[in-house]
Amino acid sequence: MDGESQRILEYLTEVEEAAEDVLTTKQQIVDLDSKRNRNREALNALKHEVSDTEKVKVCFGNMFIKFPKVKTTEMIQKDQEQLDKEINDLRKGLKAKVNHLNEIQGKPELRGYHLSPLSTDEIKAINSVLKR
Amino acid sequence: MATTKVPEVRDITRIERIGAHSHIRGLGLDDALEPRQVSQGLVGQLASRRAAGIILEMIKDGHIAGRAVLIAGQPGTGKTAIAMGIAQSLGPDTPFTALAGSEIFSLEMSKTEALSQAFRKAIGVRIKEETEIIEGEVVEIQIDRPATGTGAKAGKLTLKTTEMETIYDLGNKMIDSLSKEKVQAGDVITIDKATGKISKLGRSFTRARDYDAMGAQTQFVQCPEGELQKRKEVVHTVSLHEIDVINSRTQGFLALFSGDTGEIKSEVREQINAKVCEWREEGKAEIIPGVLFIDEVHVLDIECFSFLNRALESDLSPVVIMATNRGITRIRGTNYTSPHGIPIDLLDRLLIIATSPYTEKETRQILKIRCEEEDVELSEEAHTVLTRIGMETSLRYAIQLISTAGLVCRKRKGTEVQVEDIKRVYSLFLDEARSSQYMKEYQDSFLFNETQTPAMDTS
Numbered sequence: 001m002d003g004e005s006q007r008i009l010e011y012l013t014e015v016e017e018a019a020e021d022v023l024t025t026k027q028q029i030v031d032l033d034s035k036r037n038r039n040r041e042a043l044n045a046l047k048h049e050v051s052d053t054e055k056v057k058v059c060f061g062n063m064f065i066k067f068p069k070v071k072t073t074e075m076i077q078k079d080q081e082q083l084d085k086e087i088n089d090l091r092k093g094l095k096a097k098v099n100h101l102n103e104i105q106g107k108p109e110l111r112g113y114h115l116s117p118l119s120t121d122e123i124k125a126i127n128s129v130l131k132r
Numbered sequence: 133m134a135t136t137k138v139p140e141v142r143d144i145t146r147i148e149r150i151g152a153h154s155h156i157r158g159l160g161l162d163d164a165l166e167p168r169q170v171s172q173g174l175v176g177q178l179a180s181r182r183a184a185g186i187i188l189e190m191i192k193d194g195h196i197a198g199r200a201v202l203i204a205g206q207p208g209t210g211k212t213a214i215a216m217g218i219a220q221s222l223g224p225d226t227p228f229t230a231l232a233g234s235e236i237f238s239l240e241m242s243k244t245e246a247l248s249q250a251f252r253k254a255i256g257v258r259i260k261e262e263t264e265i266i267e268g269e270v271v272e273i274q275i276d277r278p279a280t281g282t283g284a285k286a287g288k289l290t291l292k293t294t295e296m297e298t299i300y301d302l303g304n305k306m307i308d309s310l311s312k313e314k315v316q317a318g319d320v321i322t323i324d325k326a327t328g329k330i331s332k333l334g335r336s337f338t339r340a341r342d343y344d345a346m347g348a349q350t351q352f353v354q355c356p357e358g359e360l361q362k363r364k365e366v367v368h369t370v371s372l373h374e375i376d377v378i379n380s381r382t383q384g385f386l387a388l389f390s391g392d393t394g395e396i397k398s399e400v401r402e403q404i405n406a407k408v409c410e411w412r413e414e415g416k417a418e419i420i421p422g423v424l425f426i427d428e429v430h431v432l433d434i435e436c437f438s439f440l441n442r443a444l445e446s447d448l449s450p451v452v453i454m455a456t457n458r459g460i461t462r463i464r465g466t467n468y469t470s471p472h473g474i475p476i477d478l479l480d481r482l483l484i485i486a487t488s489p490y491t492e493k494e495t496r497q498i499l500k501i502r503c504e505e506e507d508v509e510l511s512e513e514a515h516t517v518l519t520r521i522g523m524e525t526s527l528r529y530a531i532q533l534i535s536t537a538g539l540v541c542r543k544r545k546g547t548e549v550q551v552e553d554i555k556r557v558y559s560l561f562l563d564e565a566r567s568s569q570y571m572k573e574y575q576d577s578f579l580f581n582e583t584q585t586p587a588m589d590t591s
Contacts, residue, residue, distance in 0.1 A: 111225065
């Protein structure tokens with residue numbers, strides 16, 4: 001009986017861990033996306049409101065540093081690319097994690113989960129069938 | 133694009149003969165594929181149900197495709213019922229096409245075209261669509277129009293989810309589509325990143341007030357959760373026939389040939405096959421072989437059978453289930469006789485499931501199920517009488533008496549069908565045996581009687 005409850009406990013821990021993992025990844029994506037949006041706002045503001053020669057104050061940690069505009073834009077853009085890549089990777093990982101969670105919970109695999117998507121042209125061609 | 137006359141592709145009409153079998157919910161098997169005596173609307177026929185169950189499992193696992201099954205048995209022994217049971221247990225994801233043998237004979241379409249359309253309807257293709265969308269609740273929308281009325285407009289849109297809030301700068305195009313959709317603060321919207329298409333999902337709950345004057349079509353939704361820029365994946369299942377149809381209608385996509393008959397050219401089909409195989413290799417599509425059910429298969433003629441022979445060999449072929457109630461009979465279109473009216477070479481490829489006549493107990497059960505289905509209360513004695521009628525005449529006749537007796541009972545304002553009601557409808561409606569008896573007695577007074585006027589040949 002003791003061994004039995006031990007096994008159940010282990011199993012439940014495994015499920016909980018997997019579920020926790022999924023939740024953390026989701027939260028991470030949300031945080032990164034919020035950062036991405038803030039960067040995008042900054043880029044827009046730089047483009048419209050500051051002239052090219054002017055220097056801008058950039059906040060690093062708890063310090064403001066005056067920086068040339070072009071350099072700042074470049075820096076943020078690089079950051080943006082990095083963020084896009086990270087979010088993409090996390091999303092890919094999230095799929096595998098959800099799959100793993102479903103598997104250990106004994107749920108059936110989602111239909112068409114492993115398919116790679118059709119290109120936009122192909123979807124456009126099939127659309128008349130899809131939007132019935 | 134020049135306006136070319138695009139021919140309408142005619143679909144073969146699909147008539148589900150569900151009325152008599154509306155009570156069937158599945159095959160009535162337990163997890164070990166053992167049939168239960170009475171379950172999911174099916175009664176008895178244990179051996180054939182078990183056989184059907186094994187085939188069903190193989191279809192579900194995708195182990196068999198391009199095979200054919202024949203359900204053979206006397207009339208009224210549940211052939212269509214078993215096929216319906218298979219259809220119900222396959223679930224909505226596996227395509228199931230039902231077709232009565234006579235449906236393929238049409239003046240507008242050749243027999244083989246009708247058959248190929250039915251074949252291709254029974255094959256599903258699963259594809260995935262992936263879109264990047266921005267989804268959020270509009271907090272504020274601000275549009276600056278130039279005083280002159282013309283020229284570039286500028287604007288800002290603030291969107292939020294439960295987690296974050298951000299400001300977007302709007303270009304001319306976005307402003308136009310936002311005002312076209314009449315987007316206001318408090319609306320929940322999605323913006324398709326690739327096309328810039330805006331769609332309104334509804335109004336946010338937090339903006340709902342007492343005594344709001346809203347149109348009936350306004351929907352209230354929760355403020356979206358999580359990130360603003362989301363990725364949406366949608367899985368669709370379409371049948372090969374549907375893809376054929378778009379490609380014989382429209383230009384573009386896969387270099388097309390559109391003919392001027394109501395039929396789909398074989399070139400189009402070959403191209404679609406090639407494209408779908410390409411998708412499958414790239415991991416973009418899954419092929420789901422479904423089930424094609426041909427009832428009354430003996431009405432097909434020799435040409436159809438030879439077409440079936442060949443179509444079953446194709447790599448994109450569904451599982452074909454056929455049903456027939458014929459014994460050794462002439463194959464249509466020839467002078468040869470063959471078991472079930474099906475050529476021996478095709479018969480050789482079939483798995484044959486036989487159904488046997490129902491016993492008295494089973495007949496009683498079926499009548500009870502049908503009574504429930506048709507909302508007719510039956511007294512114990514009436515049930516016994518009806519079972520006897522079912523055994524002596526036919527099950528179908530007895531089932532038909534249920535609703536008619538129900539009507540008679542309602543007319544005399546009774547709640548339960550009594551033996552008298554059954555007797556009354558039994559005297560009103562003849563069964564097949566009594567009708568033939570009547571013919572024999574009064575054949576002289578009927579027109580075109582063969583014994584009387586052998587010279588008159590109506591065929």
